[in-house]
Amino acid sequence: MIRGCGVDAVFLTPRAELVLIVGPGFPIDSDLTMDSASEGEHHGGKGKADAEGRYVRAIMHYVQGVAAGVTTVNLKAGKCILSVKVPWGRRH
Numbered sequence: 001m002i003r004g005c006g007v008d009a010v011f012l013t014p015r016a017e018l019v020l021i022v023g024p025g026f027p028i029d030s031d032l033t034m035d036s037a038s039e040g041e042h043h044g045g046k047g048k049a050d051a052e053g054r055y056v057r058a059i060m061h062y063v064q065g066v067a068a069g070v071t072t073v074n075l076k077a078g079k080c081i082l083s084v085k086v087p088w089g090r091r092h
Contacts, residue, residue, distance in 0.1 A: 005053075005080035009073070016061065016088040023055035023075050023082070030077045038071035038088075039063045049077060061088040 005025035012018040026032065026049040034057065035044040041063050049055050061071050068089030075082050 005077070005082060007073070007075050007082040007084045009084050009086045011086075012058070015090060016086055018058060018060050019071075019086055019088070021055075021057050021059060021073055021075070021084070023049070024053065026053045026055055026075075026077045026080055028053045032075055032077040034076075035074045036071055039066050039069035061086070 005023065007021065007023045010020040010022060012020055021034070028049060028051060030049045032047045032049060032055050033044065034047055035042070036059060038061055047055055047057060055075065059073070061069070063069060071086045071088060073084050073086065
């Protein structure tokens with residue numbers, strides 16, 4: 001946790017194909033930017049912290065033709081800039 005804000009990844013499936021990104025401690029009702037990168041694919045979006053300063057979003061990891069990888073998720077709101085790495089897929 002940095003400056004009261006944090007980010008965590010909660011695996012909702014055994015191989016982390018579906019993950020819940022939870023960011024507590026952000027400024028209440030603040031605008032957030034979430035960017036993710038996974039095996040060459042990049043996605044971004046805007047969001048908002050709730051009345052308790054928490055951001056929650058489900059993400060799915062899937063890159064066509066790739067059985068496993070790592071997704072890096074970055075969250076930014078004001079001075080809170082955080083990231084989490086999420087391994088996903090089949091490991092041999």
